[in-house]
Amino acid sequence: MKKFLVGVLFTQVTAISIMNKAIIDQGFCHNEHVKLELPVECGSNFTASLLYSTNGNIILQCQHPFHDSWTCGAENVTGKYNASTDIFEIDFIYNETLHGGQQYNISIRCNDSSQAIQIFLEPCLSGFVVNATLFNESSIIVDCQHSSFNYSRSTLSIQQKEGNEYGTGSKNYHTPGCLSKIDY
Structure with missing residues (x-):
């Protein structure tokens, strides 16, 4: 079973939240653009890593320059930090084969404190079913x-x-x- 791990390291920490959780909870369909938005509330240097947990390979590693916005990426995953909004975004294209039923484990560490959250990458609903009785309909x-x-x-x-x-x-x-x- 493939799993992904997102590790985000900071200098202060508050509880991790996901700004767009309602959209994430609906699930994703194949080839859909996924954007995870996390308010980081650290305001200083930090690094962010997206780890592929089955083999430990780092898919995404970002170095935050002091007091600036940055974007980094590898393969089809992009991390973006916006200093003016203090929001870290993780973007990728949902692939049912790779992501369906997997989860991201996101941890934020600032100084000696850390928080963690899990995001289940649920596939969109399929197999919609309706029952009907039809008489001589074309x-x-x-x-x-x-x-x-x-x-x-x-x-x-x-x-x-x-x-x-x-x-x-x-x-x-x-x-x-x-x-x-x-x-x-």
């Missing part, structure tokens, strides 16, 4: 109202309980709310 309109479906590129299908497929369709990317017509 097509139906599907209205998906879950925000996670906006990231889906999967086809929609109509199936019997036994798995026989009646028809398939694609999301209409021009219509808000993913209205789709499926002919069968």
Whole structure:
């Protein structure tokens, strides 16, 4: 099982929080841009590292220059610190194969004090299911109202309980709310 570890070292510490936790809790879909926003509240030199925990390789290591903003990155992970907002951002593209069900362990250390938080990288919902009875219909309109479906590129299908497929369709990317017509 692959896991990632983010270690962030500072000179003072307060409790770690995630500014955009509600978005993170919804889960991510394949190829979605993920931005973790952490207020660091240290205001001095620090280093940040993103560690790949299964083999200990450092994926991301950043050196903070004094009183300045900085960006660093490796592979497809970027760390960015903004001195004016005192926010550290970790950006990456969610890959279902690599990230699905994994977690980031983030620790902040300032002087002799440290805090830690875990972020579960939950995949977006899939397998939306609706039951319906159709009589002599040649097509139906599907209205998906879950925000996670906006990231889906999967086809929609109509199936019997036994798995026989009646028809398939694609999301209409021009219509808000993913209205789709499926002919069968």
